[in-house]
Amino acid sequence: MAKSNETLLKVRGLKIEGRSDETWNQIVNGVDIDLNKGEVLGLIGESGAGKSTVGLASMGFTRDGCRISDGSVEFDGIDLVGASAAVKRGLLGKRIAYVAQSAAASFNPAHKLIDQHSEGPTQHRVMSKAESEKDGMELYRKLRLPDPDNIGFRYPHQVSGGQLQRAMTAMAMACRPDLIIFDEPTTALDVTTQIEVLASIREIVEEYDTAAIYITHDLAVVAQMADKIKVLLKGDEVEEADTRTMLSDPQKDYTKSLWAVRSFQRPQKPHVATDATPVISVQNVTAAYGVVPVLHDVSFDIHQGRTVAVVGESGSGKSTTARCITGLLPPKQGHIEFDGKAMPLDYRKRSKDQLRQAQMIYQMADTALNPRKSIGEIIGRPVEFYMGLKGAEKRRRVDELLEQIELEPSQYYNRLPSELSGGQKQRIGIARALAAEPKFIICDEVTSALDQLVAEGILKLLAKLQDELKLSYMFITHDLATVRSIADEVVVMKDGEVVEQGPKNDMFQPPHHPYTDLLLSSVPEMDPDWLTNLLNERGVDNIGDAAVGKMS
């Protein structure tokens, strides 16, 4: 890629303050950015590092309750911090565009895609409506959206998440801007969808020689996209280097620890004895939501002290299987055995002890913990409910549980969930499950909403607890890196059926079922050439969702 050396964006000593508790607190402490025309900068860091705030500030924009307190943002010689609203109006959308994380939330559901697409060009008088619509179809074709001539006449809810994200990229491209800010555009997507979006974004950015700032917390993704990477930590710049140098030779400890996250891996456990009774046995379960069938003849076993990872993309029936096991969705056929004995299908018919034995940890810790209850109450309730402990005894047990999840009891007992970080909330979710002293825990995407460093901490904690308490886990995930680090056995699901199952080591070695193979190959790797190689090897039509479509 030939890069001009003309500086497009120059940010100097950018400081941003956010208002909370009646005072202004500094959240970004002096960040410098230099971006040349046609260059892609990757901004990475954990949540709260100020990635998105910096990204928006480089458009001269701050969210409500934030302000730029110091520093300059210069775009192509224009000072954006001091620019008048009229000047900014002329730039934003036309020369600087923004692609948000959730395309579904960013499109207006009341208008057709193409109408929203052509709004920018017509407003900025770049193109007429007809020209812009024609150009939109061309962009849709380039981004490999299906049926590019007609898809624009659909409403946002009529296309899938990955397609919507690509339509949004097309919309950002509509005025052929010089700079696009991508704010975590693939974080909410499945791996197989993500790879398609990544490939199309990269291609179109290269084709029009657009400069871009790519914000993400996924290192492997940024390795594919960016020419250079900047690492942020709590509003401070940690280091910046071009992608290859950064990956092969990080300088700072923090960067090294980020890079090392994916190395956590548990050794494969020996095979279970063939005559052992599984803790949970799912037997020929077929289930449906109303008349819509979701699961077809699903069977697998989970043994004591083992972790079974259930993988598959969204809609494959992973979570539905969990709902069948917990009894929230009684299966139409088949049954669930616990320690060799069949359990009632509906949770309301199960005894208190049966309910106690199978606990659940949720994906979104925010919605899994009652925001109006203190940590002590949240963990204390199952202790009181199942064990009948009260007063000082209950308090002692809760303290013990808090110690198990590595949180200081005296400090956290009286806090509300809103006063905890995402990782700490997830730990409370684990403690609530442990409080019931179960044999079996369902972990539903417990790490997917967390930053990688935090997620690694949670995985290590779960592994430690499993060894100490002989717990069995059913680990629902779509992240194969997680599977690699914690699972003993793997179950691959697709369209409500079990496609393949077996011990972890066998699953990560060929031969695979073609779908397993596709899932495995779609997981981005840290190698910056990975996507290029994969595209060369397979061709654009044989990756991601397109390939899934061919399979069925």
Next chain:
Amino acid sequence: MNTFLTLLIAVAVCVPLGWVFRAGMQSVTSNAQKWRDMPLSVAWGYVLGAGILAWLAYTYYLAVTAERTPVDTYFFFRNAVHGFVIFAVAAWAFRLLGRHVGTEGTKKLFRSMPVTASFGILVILLYAIVSIFAGAIAPFGQEEVLANANVVPGGNPAVGGDPAYPLGTDQIGRDILSRLIYGAQNTVGIAFVTTLLAFFIGGSLGFLAATLQGTLDQVISRGVDVLMAIPALIFALLLMTIATVWANELGVNRTYFMVVIIAVIDSTRVFRLARAVGLNIVVMDYIEAAKLRGEGLGYLIFKEILPNATAPLLAEFGLRFCFVFLTIASLSFLGVGIQPPLADWGTMVKDLAQFINFAAFAPQVASAPLLAAGAIALLTVAVNFVVDWMLHKSSGLKE
């Protein structure tokens, strides 16, 4: 037509004035961001606002200097301005007091409070004190018939007042001030009890419907739809007419029937809200976790759902209180609400209503029915201000 044309011209003239004003401010402040990015429409608003203020000030000047005999033309305007200023200053002082006295929590609360909210809280507190200590504050009894009937409010003997009765007396010679004070006790107290009852009925049914869903939800919701389809006031009137017959047969005070009837009618609105709020909460994972733990219905509703629904329910409580209060006043005005000799604001407005015809030539006389009406309006406005503020706070909006 002429007035309309004048108004239209005044509004149009503000447009170029707004442009001049903005340009002037830009050059004075050397293009500060606020003035630089100001749209013309906002500048127009500033000029128009300033114009209206100037016109008010001029009218007030006329009102203060004008002759008050034989007819005090500016009586209502002058008193409205005085009332507004007094309440604004009181609210501002009350907020200042709150910022310096009290615990750290209340101080912080008062710091983030708009003046409108502190006005609302002040008025609600005043009403609460007046209604609780009515017996001690009121100079006369609410049923006491005094020597002079139809004493004009204001206490000025020159226009038919009497300093002994600062707000005058009604047609049969009862002191209006005392009746206003007792009216606070009766009207506000009954409205409060009614609203509580409405929330108890509507809230529990709403949460029950949201938690259990299915057939029960359908049955209750359709029942509520039927009740809501009938215009509330007419329905209440109809039921009150029936209740009057029963009340006489059973020898029970009619007021109890009124409380139950209004509570049931208003509980339908509370039900709708509680069900909608509850439905948003029951889909949360922590409710699922509690269900899977094997918790009973009572724990789910009172320990898991209710604490998360308090903010919208409290806001609704304020609004609902206003509506109930107005309904009681309306029913009393129509003659089926709170019965004499108990003092009630609605009845007082009705009894004195014909005096409003004197407004053009004897404003003091016409103010008699407006006192009770004003008491109702003041409380309604105050409650709404507080509710607005609470909604704003609970929605997490930043300015």
